[in-house]
Amino acid sequence: MGLNPVSNSGLTAAVINKLSRDKQQYPWQILGVDQPSDIRTSFTVSIDDIEAMCREIKESEYPIIKVKMGFEDDEKLADRLSDFPDKLFRIDANCGWDLEKAERMICLLSRANIEIIEQPTAVEFIKDWKYIKGKAKTPVIVDEGMLSIEDYYRYADFVDGVNIKMPKCGGVLNGRKICLAARKDRLKIMLGCMVESSIGIIQSVYISSLADYLDLDGPLLLKNDISSDIKYDREKIIITEDIIGGPCLNEKYLNA
Numbered sequence: 001m002g003l004n005p006v007s008n009s010g011l012t013a014a015v016i017n018k019l020s021r022d023k024q025q026y027p028w029q030i031l032g033v034d035q036p037s038d039i040r041t042s043f044t045v046s047i048d049d050i051e052a053m054c055r056e057i058k059e060s061e062y063p064i065i066k067v068k069m070g071f072e073d074d075e076k077l078a079d080r081l082s083d084f085p086d087k088l089f090r091i092d093a094n095c096g097w098d099l100e101k102a103e104r105m106i107c108l109l110s111r112a113n114i115e116i117i118e119q120p121t122a123v124e125f126i127k128d129w130k131y132i133k134g135k136a137k138t139p140v141i142v143d144e145g146m147l148s149i150e151d152y153y154r155y156a157d158f159v160d161g162v163n164i165k166m167p168k169c170g171g172v173l174n175g176r177k178i179c180l181a182a183r184k185d186r187l188k189i190m191l192g193c194m195v196e197s198s199i200g201i202i203q204s205v206y207i208s209s210l211a212d213y214l215d216l217d218g219p220l221l222l223k224n225d226i227s228s229d230i231k232y233d234r235e236k237i238i239i240t241e242d243i244i245g246g247p248c249l250n251e252k253y254l255n256a
Helices: 005-023 027-031 050-059 074-083 099-109 123-131 149-158 172-184 198-206
Strands: 043-045 064-068 088-092 114-118 140-142 161-165 188-192 230-233 236-239
Touching (some): 005 027, 005 198, 027 172, 027 198, 043 050, 050 064, 050 074, 074 099, 114 188, 123 149, 149 161, 149 172, 161 172, 172 198
Parallel strands (some): 043 064, 088 114, 114 140, 140 161, 161 188
């Protein structure tokens, strides 16, 4: 029996980091991709009372905001997003709409500064996205269900782009394979994350040159991160020169 995707992702990262250290090459050189540059992430605003969500958006220092939707007040919230012209929004419905509501929401959201719409319906309806994606001014991105290169080929004809998460697809080698297929097909690519440390998101950082959008705010949602080799300057992710061999744990966590 093979490893589960999360374990496989961790093992893959360890191997890439070891090869990087042994060869004294940057990890992206090991992976055969361009050096990361201008790495900028969105910041997530989760579902809450509408006033609380709007207040968080207004007060946020981050220019790119990922707004979670898929609740009863979606339409009211969509009307409010145009109140924030200085923000660029990414909408994540998390399978929360049926096809009828997806069409309605896409129309409403067209009034605001929306960059992408992610997972408008459940996976079972993805083949019907071909009827809704053409009505959107922004790309319609698949997240749930994107677990392998086989899933990519299953859904590619019905979507504008894919969201790839390393723990879900089994690590950076599989993620790179999906990215290269999407680039060949001229689909948009997002690299996403769970609530993870900077060590957890590092594989996505390594191949970030392949992506159009990055949603790597997991470490920002933690009280304490466990590495100092990945730093955040607001939305910008900075890699230290010591990244050969992969990010290191802070000593205080090694000694805990």
